[in-house]
Amino acid sequence: MTAAVAVRAALRVLPIVFQAQGIGYAGDQLPHIALSVFRAISIAWDRARYSLRSKEFAAAAAQASLAASVASEVASEGFAYRGRTAPRPALAASKAALSAAYALDTSANSTVDVAADAAFAADAVAAFWSAISIDTTRVDEGVMPSVVASSPLWPNSPSRFPYGVPELLWSLWQDMKATLHAANQGWDVWTIWYEDRLEGRIRDEERELAYVLIEDDLWKQGPAIVNAEIKRRIDELERAAPVPPEPSSELGPVLQVTERGLEIISQPSEGDFDEELQIALHDRLRRVLPALTDATHKVANAHPVLDHVVSEYSDLASQPFDQLDLASLWAVGTGLLAFRAAFTNQASGMMTEPLEPGHLALLQQAAEIHGAFILGFPQGRELTDRADHARLSPEIIAQIEPPARLILEKLARASDFVEARTRKFIAVVDETLFIHGWETARTGHAAYAVTRNSLIALGKVLIRANSALVTVAGGILLSYADPGLQMTQHIIQFMLENTQSITSFAEPFPEFRSWICFLIDHMDREK
Numbered sequence: 468m469t470a471a472v473a474v475r476a477a478l479r480v481l482p483i484v485f486q487a488q489g490i491g492y493a494g495d496q497l498p499h500i501a502l503s504v505f506r507a508i509s510i511a512w513d514r515a516r517y518s519l520r521s522k523e524f525a526a527a528a529a530q531a532s533l534a535a536s537v538a539s540e541v542a543s544e545g546f547a548y549r550g551r552t553a554p555r556p557a558l559a560a561s562k563a564a565l566s567a568a569y570a571l572d573t574s575a576n577s578t579v580d581v582a583a584d585a586a587f588a589a590d591a592v593a594a595f596w597s598a599i600s601i602d603t604t605r606v607d608e609g610v611m612p613s614v615v616a617s618s619p620l621w622p623n624s625p626s627r628f629p630y631g632v633p634e635l636l637w638s639l640w641q642d643m644k645a646t647l648h649a650a651n652q653g654w655d656v657w658t659i660w661y662e663d664r665l666e667g668r669i670r671d672e673e674r675e676l677a678y679v680l681i682e683d684d685l686w687k688q689g690p691a692i693v694n695a696e697i698k699r700r701i702d703e704l705e706r707a708a709p710v711p712p713e714p715s716s717e718l719g720p721v722l723q724v725t726e727r728g729l730e731i732i733s734q735p736s737e738g739d740f741d742e743e744l745q746i747a748l749h750d751r752l753r754r755v756l757p758a759l760t761d762a763t764h765k766v767a768n769a770h771p772v773l774d775h776v777v778s779e780y781s782d783l784a785s786q787p788f789d790q791l792d793l794a795s796l797w798a799v800g801t802g803l804l805a806f807r808a809a810f811t812n813q814a815s816g817m818m819t820e821p822l823e824p825g826h827l828a829l830l831q832q833a834a835e836i837h838g839a840f841i842l843g844f845p846q847g848r849e850l851t852d853r854a855d856h857a858r859l860s861p862e863i864i865a866q867i868e869p870p871a872r873l874i875l876e877k878l879a880r881a882s883d884f885v886e887a888r889t890r891k892f893i894a895v896v897d898e899t900l901f902i903h904g905w906e907t908a909r910t911g912h913a914a915y916a917v918t919r920n921s922l923i924a925l926g927k928v929l930i931r932a933n934s935a936l937v938t939v940a941g942g943i944l945l946s947y948a949d950p951g952l953q954m955t956q957h958i959i960q961f962m963l964e965n966t967q968s969i970t971s972f973a974e975p976f977p978e979f980r981s982w983i984c985f986l987i988d989h990m991d992r993e994k
Contacts, residue, residue, distance in 0.1 A: 471612035485643035591633035619667035653694030667967035719916025733792035738845035802899035807834035854912035
């Protein structure tokens, strides 16, 4: 079991530390106990998240583990002073934090076991082990530990409470949060930090590290001093942070936000090609597609995604030759080719209902004409070569496929800021990915390009909005393009509500991740 899984186990039971709040001595010490626990667990999380910088945390981890151990003893002594026994779950939660702070893979199992002891007393053991199982499965599937460390703490939880937190743990967290805030020691820096972990939200790297790279002497001065220093560092970073360079779009469909919303912008082919041959192939496509569309629609109940792909492809191909959007035609055409291969090579006994011979012949004919037509354009050859040779590694695919599907699904339903035809196009790309998977290189590349280019287009709007609104003239122009700024507000809401999916998708691409995280952090501050 990895250190990432261990620290997440400790984070889940952190609210149980509040049970150390007692009458008298132990209660007075709660802020000091909490600071030691937060210190230990934040260092453990940073080591899992930023493994390449783990050497920077080695000394800090040892000091934090010692501080958390002392805090546990203080809690025990405080209760003993009152003739009582310290609540076992609270001590287990503290011990889990200090264990995680010092954990390597060899000691991760013991951290999880101690955290499970605390979870059992909080009536959250089933949810706890379910979350552990999901984490370990993701690691086994090749998802990087840093990505696992950054994901929401309670995935697939049935709880009705925020972030899927089990009821008693949420109640304890609310009590602990209120008590710490009432101490007037600047505890909001830590309560925000912990709820970022619950949500799976990642801030800028230097901001995350502002919590842990603090001298030991400063920690010893207590919560008010440490928390003020963390707040000072965060404020300084936010004031100094420039907008990161805009990431490059991926070769593929071009998307922009217009007055109609997020929209595909047609990009006619450039460069030299045999115009007479290409026009002839386009005419052949347009003659074959009505029969294929009709035959496919008749079996839509059995093959709904094939029906959607053929319908969308027919719509794109029906445009006049000089108005064809080749990148979009290529993207949807990857689904056409994938279905052709799947039905042609279909083995007997498969669950999927086969196509009638005449229907299959139409699909094969359309796919063959599509291949020749697309490769007849320089842009089509470039797209195909990019998809076939610039393949993402299996580890990156395992990481980005789930968030890409979530983003595409939500964009396909986002009628508030995505244009209707574009929603249909995105839905087809998403459904094709679901059926054929990322292993089909061209299908996966099309989904990656559409997801990345959509997020970049939405991000550009937010940067323009922020720049425009600082001037009267800019605000007037933006209001003219987006009356009442309704669309802009819907885009902001989408980005904030899907922060975890967006940052997970961007994670393997440093330039893209830096830019998108900056935008989300800025939106959250302005919100």
